[in-house]
Amino acid sequence: MSTEGLLRRLRDELDEGGLCGSFLVRDLRTGDELGIDPDRVLPTASLVKVPLVAVTQDRIRRGELDGARPVEVRPGRGDVTGLTGLARFRHPARVAVADLLYLAIAISDSTAADELFALTPPAEVAGTVRDWGITGLTVRHGIAELAETPAERFTAGEVHLAHSLAIGAATAGQGHPVPQLDISRASSGSARACTDLLTALWTPSKIDPGVATRVRELMGQNLLRQRLTPDFAADAARWSSKTGTVLNLRHEIGVVEHADGQAFAVAALTESRVPAAIQPEAEILMARVARALRDHLRARGAAPGAP
Template identity: 35%
Template sequence: MERAFREADVSGRLHAVDIDTGRELGVGADDPVVLASVYKVPLLVAFFRLAARGVLDPAERITLRPDERTEGGTGLSVMLDDVTMSLRDLALMMITVSDNAAADAVYARVGRDEVNAALDGLGLPGIRVTGDGRDLFDALLADSGTSGLGELWQRADEPGMLDRLGPLDPSRTSAGTPRELTGLLSLIWLDRAAPAAECALMRRMLGHQVWPHRLSAGFPRDDIRVSGKTGTLLTLRNEIGVVEYPDGGRYAVAVFTRAAEPVAVAPRADAVIGATARIAVEALRRVR
């Protein structure tokens, strides 16, 4: 795994665990890592825990206008007209296509304190969420002194620029460790992150993620199911997910990578997520 990360010209952190036996392995599994859009999984858990308690109504309908939606490259973020959708379907959009506008609408109903309280209640204090997508983008612009994400991309290779950006520093943004993130996934798959019905809905949403180029790329078989959530931010490419085999084997995997240079298209960094996940899962299966 370490060699694969080096050959892809990234630094990597990974943890994989057999959900049913607890066997595990990793590379830097307890190192703090930036969540980026992976923060949407703890948000999803907190959302469904509140829904199960009746604190919020997942069928509540929310209308979002174009001028109040968070930037992003997918979903509601790029739509041109008013959109009305239930909170539950907004949660679906934030997971399946990593919709920033949908995620921020859910976050507005749930709140940072509830997300972190849910993580504490699940025994995962190493995962912390500090804000939503709008907070992250605002921090990027403030730290970089730029007026927009386009200008930030143009100036990203300036000396010292990346070092100034709080959203790339796990001590200054939403962060966790690979081990605790696989722990969170394991709790969802074991019906312990929330009541069983809510965990089933979370598994369904994570199973509908549309991106095939990272974790799923390591398991190109029709009889292997991969569910997950990606995270992408400048030099960072991440994914956490669960790989399920037809023989019943279930493996939670978290892979976090950081490249030296910010590039929008990085196929080697994307591919190494699936490659290292496959190495880890195959090793766990040999001792199952």
Template identity: 35%
Template sequence: MNEPDLAALFGAAGVTGWLHATDLRSGREIGLGSDVPLPTASMFKVPLMVEFCRQADAGLLDPASRVTVGAADRVTGPTGLCAMLDDVTISLRDLGHLMITLSDNTAADVLLARVGREEINAMLDGFGLRETRVRQSCRDIYESMAEDAGHSWPYLDPEDIARLRVLDPPRANSATPRETAALFGLIWRDQAASAESCAWMRNVLNLQVWPHRLASGFPYDDVEVSGKTGTLPTLRNEAGVVEYPDGGQYAVAVFTRSLSTALNQPRADAVIGTAARMAVDHLRR
């Protein structure tokens, strides 16, 4: 498999794609546009989770401490606390669980306010992940889209898309495929935080509910797929780790941009899994 094969695969699905995959045991890699800075959408919640765990490890916050999330805290989104009507009292740790497993935007923003963007970016710098930046909260994302387009998502046309700051890497939450895969590698190697915290992060990432992207490429009972999706207009991403029963572990990050502004694009979702499987199969050979 080579870059033209991957590019043709993405093109047949109506998207432009970027990918990086790493064998976490041997260090072998394969990629397409591995070092291109791209908007991450909800995948920014992964570095947020890492910094949350590091602060808990350092005693800077208590993950079991409780906060009450009310109407003023609620952010646009279809899942979790975003969809609730009443106040919810919940621990910081369970906010982290919801923001990963359900991609709960409200949970993410409450946690982000506690952890801090500058702290996340300083942590990323410490790991040498200098193209990975957290600049926007979920509220910022939705408010900026409404400002830029003059109306709310999902009703956007191509002219609206061209104005969206959330799709412009220097102004948005962003990363490269290589750095995204590297961050997952740090979690799987117990290097992102304490061994206990990394084990918790791996478990939460394994419980993500969305099966239609990365996991769709590995429909086997004995293969574990853990990950985090990201979605914005024309943008579909997912990154995670694929684990085989022989002990093989592969960090994979796939980013896509579609020509169409349609919300439902099953081919664009499915190609993420197909491309990831092609990359992992190549590394396993």
């Protein structure tokens, strides 16, 4: 199938499944890439934990922070649906800064991430990322705000109402009365910006090599594997990633490294028109689209005479 034909088919499949979004797959060896609306900007939700962890690790490298420093964490908000890790603790805990990095990535622990933001505020994270030459990613707030959406005001049987609001209230310019979905107020980025960050972490860049190695290790330990992982992880392929979720937005970014030496950065940022909190079909669809883009790009790179 031609590239144009593939993209038309994938767009149709996304539309039929009630999804739209921003997808990009990049061959890290050649720079060749293939995507669907890769420059469309969406709120990034928990994807922001990747630049947060990278910048915090860089501050540890420079001696500005001590990775062994214990942080006192108060009991969390265990009544909020979807929160993991320290938010479920019933008693105070002491956690080292370096271990907060692990929790923020491996289980997307939002309490751990906000403790890290208390050490390195959003504006400093954003500034360092820009200094690394990565544009298009905004870091505007901590993570607690992601658990303060209309969904938390409804019972489990009414949560579809919050998703209906999320779907129907957006403006043509991607503004939204729900601040977590407004690209001018929320931390945001495109598939291209996220792929640029992954490229900088997996190939030589302005990011210190030791810092990049540690972030890659942490992303390889991600335990949230229900989205793209089934289509990318294999005995002969290593998948390292981070998910992001808020209301009707479901994202995942990562890198698949094949045993033959090929490696591809993958960014899938999606927005659903289906008013439901649990949508396994949407996660299957976004993974299938991302896999089809990777497969086509890989085959194109392997073709005789291809760059």
